[in-house]
Amino acid sequence: MRPTLLGVLRTAYVLVAALFSATLLPRLGVAPRWVPDLVLVGVVATAVLRGPVHGALAGLLAGWVAELVPPVGSPLGLAPLVMMVGGLVGGLFRRPASRSRLRAPAALLAAAGVVLVGRLASAVLAEGSVDLGGSVMRLASTVAVGVLLLPAFVALDRALVRRRLG
Amino acid sequence: MQPYARRRLLVVLASLTLALLVADLAGWAAADGVRRVGGLALGPVQRALSGAPRDEIDAVERENVRLRSLVAEQERQLDEARRLGELLGSDQTTGRTLVPARVVATVLSPLGGRSVTLDAGSRDGVRADSSVVSADGLVGRVVTVTPWTSDVQVLGSTGSVVAVRVGPTGTLGTVSSPAPGDSQPRPRGSLRLSLIAPATPVVGDVVRTLGSVNETPYAAGLRVGTVTAVDPDRGQVARAATVRPAVDVDAIDIVAVLVPSTRAVPRTESTATGRAQ
Numbered sequence: 001m002r003p004t005l006l007g008v009l010r011t012a013y014v015l016v017a018a019l020f021s022a023t024l025l026p027r028l029g030v031a032p033r034w035v036p037d038l039v040l041v042g043v044v045a046t047a048v049l050r051g052p053v054h055g056a057l058a059g060l061l062a063g064w065v066a067e068l069v070p071p072v073g074s075p076l077g078l079a080p081l082v083m084m085v086g087g088l089v090g091g092l093f094r095r096p097a098s099r100s101r102l103r104a105p106a107a108l109l110a111a112a113g114v115v116l117v118g119r120l121a122s123a124v125l126a127e128g129s130v131d132l133g134g135s136v137m138r139l140a141s142t143v144a145v146g147v148l149l150l151p152a153f154v155a156l157d158r159a160l161v162r163r164r165l166g
Numbered sequence: 167m168q169p170y171a172r173r174r175l176l177v178v179l180a181s182l183t184l185a186l187l188v189a190d191l192a193g194w195a196a197a198d199g200v201r202r203v204g205g206l207a208l209g210p211v212q213r214a215l216s217g218a219p220r221d222e223i224d225a226v227e228r229e230n231v232r233l234r235s236l237v238a239e240q241e242r243q244l245d246e247a248r249r250l251g252e253l254l255g256s257d258q259t260t261g262r263t264l265v266p267a268r269v270v271a272t273v274l275s276p277l278g279g280r281s282v283t284l285d286a287g288s289r290d291g292v293r294a295d296s297s298v299v300s301a302d303g304l305v306g307r308v309v310t311v312t313p314w315t316s317d318v319q320v321l322g323s324t325g326s327v328v329a330v331r332v333g334p335t336g337t338l339g340t341v342s343s344p345a346p347g348d349s350q351p352r353p354r355g356s357l358r359l360s361l362i363a364p365a366t367p368v369v370g371d372v373v374r375t376l377g378s379v380n381e382t383p384y385a386a387g388l389r390v391g392t393v394t395a396v397d398p399d400r401g402q403v404a405r406a407a408t409v410r411p412a413v414d415v416d417a418i419d420i421v422a423v424l425v426p427s428t429r430a431v432p433r434t435e436s437t438a439t440g441r442a443q
Contacts, residue, residue, distance in 0.1 A: 023216050027215075053169065053176055057175065069208050076186055076187060076201060081180065122196070
């Protein structure tokens with residue numbers, strides 16, 4: 001398999017997004033509860049165009065990248081699995097015939113909901129208490145950023161595929 | 167890639183992830199290896215991204231943190247030295263051989279009272295049934311000794327009874343924890359004094375230990391507390407009273423274990439002169 005420009009761009013985006021949300025945003029003074037899940041936005045942008053299996057695969061790999069960016073998550077591997085389910089759910093929103101602008105944000109909302117539920121469940125199991133308000137704020141900021149970014153991602157993806165670069 | 171191959175890849179990768187998750191939860195070393203790889207590969211990038219400057223401010227801040235921790239440590243040591251000095255200068259320990267110790271654990275007994283653990287044991291010269299005092303007065307007696315620690319039964323525990331002398335006349339009595347069937351309500355943390363001889367204690371009387379043979383378990387003359395209330399006369403032969411302990415058992419920290427001194431030299435006889443001094 002030859003690496004395509006689209007694949008390289010996607011990998012670079014996930015890496016930069018993971019570093020950005022782990023290192024740069026907290027450094028710039030963004031409260032942890034407002035840091036959007038940028039990696040999930042990228043996963044959903046892929047999933048909504050290519051379907052659940054591809055979305056799950058992208059989610060798993062991107063989740064691993066996000067997991068391995070220090071601070072490395074604990075337990076190791078939980079976040080990739082949750083992100084995989086998120087990508088799978090996002091992929092269920094694929095409709096090749098429709099070009100509605102609302103579908104990608106809806107897929108992101110569903111995927112972010114899955115990730116939220118996964119995090120809350122693991123937090124309940126591990127600590128016995130959850131920061132529900134903070135998690136919901138994180139979901140809101142993720143969806144807000146996604147509404148801005150997703151159309152651009154989808155358009156770029158389509159353009160690259162049309163030029164046989166993806 | 168074919169859809170079928172993609173599905174298979176997904177299943178394989180997800181299984182690997184799950185296996186790693188289980189391995190991490192089970193505490194296997196392989197998971198730590200993966201973790202280290204993440205830090206090794208991406209840590210430098212993060213450092214560059216966060217713009218961590220190795221400049222003067224950074225060094226000064228680091229020095230600041232180091233000095234702060236140093237000051238805190240010094241303050242703690244000074245405080246300890248002050249308390250030890252207080253203990254050694256106290257009239258409770260004058261002329262006695264003692265082992266200084268610090269309370270490292272405390273347990274509230276379900277039956278009432280408490281026992282504390284000291285960081286000194288038989289290797290330090292602590293013997294069972296030695297008196298334990300603080301600068302204010304009697305704390306209790308050692309009941310169990312291990313090589314490096316010892317457990318102390320604190321005054322007021324269930325089953326702790328101390329023979330005492332009360333007031334300037336030195337009336338004999340015993341101090342114990344307030345029994346459940348006590349006729350008189352007593353404030354929390356106070357002790358019950360019952361006199362042996364028919365006498366009446368007075369509020370403000372100082373209660374001191376009577377002392378035992380070979381100073382075991384209690385040395386003589388240690389301050390136990392002060393009489394704060396005398397029970398009303400109900401026709402009993404000897405009156406009882408409430409004693410406030412001299413030591414705040416909730417806040418004991420540095421204490422001294424008195425080393426019992428056994429007499430080796432016989433007392434010299436003396437002749438009465440018949441003249442009052």
